[in-house]
Each structure stands twice: as C-alpha cells, then as structure tokens.
C-alpha cells in the first residue's frame with residue numbers, strides 16, 4: 001500500500017479555542033482512508049489544544065513549527081524541543097522557508113535545530129527549496145544539496161526523517177511546481193539521503209497545494225505527501241484535501 005502524509009502548516013493562525021473547533025469539524029468528516037497520515041503544525045500556543053483534540057489517534061500527529069536549539073534558558077520568545085514535546089508535539093518543522101527568508105535563519109542554524117529535534121525525540125520535517133532567482137540561474141539542485149548537507153552535518157543519521165521540498169517561489173503564491181519539476185528534485189533528495197545513509201526518508205512537496213492541483217501532484221510516485229499552508233486553514237477544505245484520490 002502507498003503511504004501518504006498530509007501536513008498542515010497553520011503558520012501564525014488558529015489559536016487554542018479555534019483549534020479545538022477546527023479539530024471537531026475535521027474529525028466529524030469521518031475516518032481517514034487507510035495509508036494516510038495527517039500532521040498538524042499549529043502555532044506553539046495551540047500545540048496542547050491540538051494534541052488533546054487528536055488524542056492518540058494513530059493516523060494523526062501534531063508538531064511544532066519551529067524550535068530553538070538550546071533545551072532551556074534565557075531565550076525570550078523561543079520554545080525548545082523538550083517544551084514542544086511536553087505540549088504534545090511529536091514532530092517539528094525545521095528550516096521552513098519563512099524561517100529562512102523572513103527571520104534570516106541560516107543553514108548552520110538549521111543544522112543545530114535538526115540536532116535539537118533528535119535530542120528531544122521529535123521527528124524532523126526538514127524544509128528545503130530554492131528561490132525563483134536561484135531556479136532561473138539553474139541552481140536548484142545545488143541549493144537543495146547545500147541545505148541537506150548543512151541540516152545533516154551534526155545529526156545522528158538514523159531514524160525516520162521527512163524532507164519537504166518547498167520551492168520558495170511556490171509558497172503562498174498560487175503558483176505550484178509541476179509534478180515533473182517536483183519529481184526531479186525529489187529524486188535528487190532521495191539519492192543524497194541514500195548516499196549519506198540518513199535513514200528512512202519520506203519526501204513531501206509543498207507550495208500552493210490546493211483542492212485543484214493535489215490529485216495531479218499526488219499521482220506522481222516520487223511525491224510521498226504534501227505540506228500545505230493556506231489550503232489547510234479551513235477544516236472542511238482540509239478534510240476534503242486529505243481524501244484526494246482515495247478510493
């Protein structure tokens with residue numbers, strides 16, 4: 001059976017109370033098709049509400065959008081892996097394009113966060129992807145390879161790892177990569193991960209995925225699932241999207 005992951009990145013939306021309503025509507029849509037997992041990445045303040053709402057349902061998981069690499073201390077405004085874990089997180093996004101391009105996170109910092117995720121027993125979802133300028137200059141694979149090298153530099157190479165290929169030019173723009181373009185990068189990611197013995201790897205695609213283009217993207221065998229921002233904010237749309245193409 002083919003396994004697919006549908007990851008919802010709520011970004012800076014949906015507080016704890018809204019999260020409880022959201023999950024109620026989402027769960028009311030009925031059981032998930034077999035072979036599918038749905039991961040929620042709410043803002044930190046809503047982690048616990050989501051964790052409590054999904055309880056220990058096997059196909060559902062909650063994760064943090066970001067962590068700082070130190071486990072605790074005087075880092076105002078940050079949350080650590082152990083704190084996210086205490087709130088119910090089992091995974092964490094690392095190096096999301098908005099962390100890199102809005103908050104100036106470097107490749108080296110992404111590497112430290114990968115190590116911190118491992119230390120806190122959080123499954124990392126490493127986000128990689130090129131800007132439009134880099135794509136047009138033919139640098140896509142070089143950029144993605146550099147990001148992988150930095151991310152895995154200090155991390156124990158075992159356990160399950162998920163990589164999300166998210167071209168920066170496709171995030172929140174309404175312009176998605178074609179399944180073929182995504183597949184080319186996914187193949188290169190898998191080859192790099194295999195050559196560096198990183199462990200069991202899943203490669204998701206992210207960037208303007210919606211109800212109209214999800215089926216076409218998911219039909220590509222190189223795509224193990226999707227990471228979705230805008231189209232995950234409404235529980236009814238998201239409930240429909242996670243059933244895309246299921247029989």
Ligand code: PEP
Nearest residue numbers: 171172206207208229230
């Ligand atoms: C994201 O935030 O990771 C993302 C892919 O956003 P959107 O689906 O809105 O492009």
